[in-house]
Amino acid sequence: MPEPLQPALDRLRPLLLDTGGLVRAVASGRRRTAHPDPQRAELRPVDLRGERHLQVTSTDGRIPVVRNLTGADAESTVAGLLAQPFGNWHVETRDSVVQVRVTKRGEAQVHTSEQTAEPVDTTHDRAKNHLIDPADPLFTVLGADAAKRRQVDAFLRQLAPIARKVKQEGRPLRVVDLGCGNAYLTMAAHRYLASEVDPGVQTLGVDIRPEMAERNARVAAQAGLEGLGFKAASIEEAAVDPEFTGVDIVLALHACDTATDDSLALAVRWQARGVLAAPCCHQDIQRQLADSQGGIPFAGLTRHAILRERFADVLTDTVRADLLRLLGYRVEVVEFIDSRHTPRNALIRAVHTGTAPTARRVAEYTELVSAWQVEPALAERLRPEVDAVTLG
Ligand SMILES: C[S@@+](CC[C@H](N)C(=O)[O-])C[C@H]1O[C@@H](n2cnc3c(N)ncnc32)[C@H](O)[C@@H]1O
Structure with a gap:
């Protein structure tokens, strides 16, 4: 059942900022006649110099920009992304997957499922070894070993x-x-x-x-x-x-x-x-x-x-x-x-x-x-x- 969009997005905010529980989140697609800037953003926790950061990789369709954020910077970036007219949010935490799709009428179609994810790999160089993040939900749904x-x-x-x-x-x-x-x-x-x-x-x-x-x-x-x-x-x-x-x-x-x-x-x-x-x-x-x-x-x-x-x-x-x-x-x-x-x-x-x-x-x-x-x-x-x- 579609529901009002803003409360659904508000519920995503704490999940995105909880770098202890977040596995990965992706904002993508666009709403009718709107163009989000950036075109796509991916968020995941990462440990740098012994401190947990929220890594935000955004792309304008050509060059990805990676930022590693903490505290107020992470909060304002997440608020900014939630305000963009993305068509979809896919938020995976250690115990749930929440998908928010924005309907043609501008409402939220929310789908939540439970999951038990492996502990999050927060090593910074993980991306160097894999072209797709091993924590990508794709591998979970495919059951890939x-x-x-x-x-x-x-x-x-x-x-x-x-x-x-x-x-x-x-x-x-x-x-x-x-x-x-x-x-x-x-x-x-x-x-x-x-x-x-x-x-x-x-x-x-x-x-x-x-x-x-x-x-x-x-x-x-x-x-x-x-x-x-x-x-x-x-x-x-x-x-x-x-x-x-x-x-x-x-x-x-x-x-x-x-x-x-x-x-x-x-x-x-x-x-x-x-x-x-x-x-x-x-x-x-x-x-x-x-x-x-x-x-x-x-x-x-x-x-x-x-x-x-x-x-x-x-x-x-x-x-x-x-x-x-x-x-x-x-x-x-x-x-x-x-x-x-x-x-x-x-x-x-x-x-x-x-x-x-x-x-x-x-x-x-x-x-x-x-x-x-x-x-x-x-x-x-x-x-x-x-x-x-x-x-x-
Ligand atoms: C060995 S599987 C490989 C599947 C996949 N590409 C992979 O690498 O895992 C071969 C697939 O080709 C499909 N296939 C065989 N002949 C085909 C044809 N003439 N047209 C379309 N699909 C065909 C079969 O149904 C089968 O799913």
């Missing part, structure tokens, strides 16, 4: 430089995650991009399983993620859906078998400037290799099933990287997380530069697929574009 948080960090370290590179001035960054599954990397990417790269970032997670879209939207709302949506659709459906225009970054993380190729093909067709794909199982080329001899001296590479499987992984991703290069992307293939977390730990990172391939690059690709007599799924999806480059 330390291993998952490390995987999130490793992934964000790959995403961050690409996102900064492809961000366009004057319009929000658009990210699409194809085959997002339970979307914990989608949500982490969105949280990070919104706080560090572009507060207006729009992210859409796509998965063929309808129950995923419903569940993910619910979790994202609990974590206070705005600008993040989910759609139940196949990658093939996304290809013809006008909702997907102006996509800057395509993510495809462990999308099964040729779903990675479908995603890469779509990224090329959408002219996405940034692509991050962590391939999953590689059955397509593996099947083709079973019939292919590779000729002398390569036949031994596919004679034994285990080696054929490993070689198929390498050949598939080599060909994917080659094709992206032929189509104007600068490509790196890197290990993005320790293989103890997942054996599928290669990541194809690509940024569109529009550079035409050299004759040598074209020959490398055409001779490779001809030697192994394979027809890569990605080449088949992008037949006209690939022919235009390889046939001259």
